[in-house]
Amino acid sequence: MLLIAPSILAADPLFLGRDARRMVQAGCDWLHVDVMDAHFVPNLSFGPDTVAALHRRFPHMPLDVHLMMDNPEHYIHRFAEAGAAGITIHAEIPKDLPALLREIRAVGCRAGLSLKPATSVDAVRELLPLCDLVLVMTVEPGFGGQPFMREMIEKLPALRAAGFTGLIEADGGIRATNLPLLTSRGLDVAVMGTALLRSKEPEKDMAEMRKAAAV
Numbered sequence: 001m002l003l004i005a006p007s008i009l010a011a012d013p014l015f016l017g018r019d020a021r022r023m024v025q026a027g028c029d030w031l032h033v034d035v036m037d038a039h040f041v042p043n044l045s046f047g048p049d050t051v052a053a054l055h056r057r058f059p060h061m062p063l064d065v066h067l068m069m070d071n072p073e074h075y076i077h078r079f080a081e082a083g084a085a086g087i088t089i090h091a092e093i094p095k096d097l098p099a100l101l102r103e104i105r106a107v108g109c110r111a112g113l114s115l116k117p118a119t120s121v122d123a124v125r126e127l128l129p130l131c132d133l134v135l136v137m138t139v140e141p142g143f144g145g146q147p148f149m150r151e152m153i154e155k156l157p158a159l160r161a162a163g164f165t166g167l168i169e170a171d172g173g174i175r176a177t178n179l180p181l182l183t184s185r186g187l188d189v190a191v192m193g194t195a196l197l198r199s200k201e202p203e204k205d206m207a208e209m210r211k212a213a214a215v
Ligand code: DX5
Pocket: 007, 009, 010, 032, 034, 066, 139, 140, 141, 142, 143, 144, 145, 146, 171, 172, 173, 174, 191, 192, 193, 194, 195
């Protein structure tokens, strides 16, 4: 069954709680929190305090934290303590990725690995057994509202062909019109910012997306 994870990066920063509540009330499965360090990506967004506030307000809503950071090692514990359900790091950072993935699991979070568009499944094959989730970027990370990169969809079957049995998530430019391209290739979790946070009827849109994915 398709899981839907609205990205709060697309929320009105002055009404983050209101917009997050709107997504929760509309029936989202997770809330996706894009953390950006103004170094790995040319943008700056949220920190552990925002995750902690979301966890206090929505204690039963899994928080899917996407670390677009060069130095996640300094923050894994802090996001776990803040209430993250999943922590995803990027395959492109020059760090000991196996150790970081093990640490994410050790603090009780789902360990995720994200692939920028230029990163192939082959490049991360050895890391897959350490991952509970792989996040396929369908845009260059850093900003919401970008166009969907259709050529990324082939990474989904490639992950399964590489023996990956965990959750496959996609992120960037996803909307009802292109979502079937992903669900027909085995997508488990869809991250959507603009498509859902700007929707007039998010509950109806989510229900229709799940229905279309189920056929
Ligand atoms: C981009 C982020 C995405 C983005 C999705 O770096 O990782 O989660 O917020 O937003 P949309 O759906 O608007 O592309």
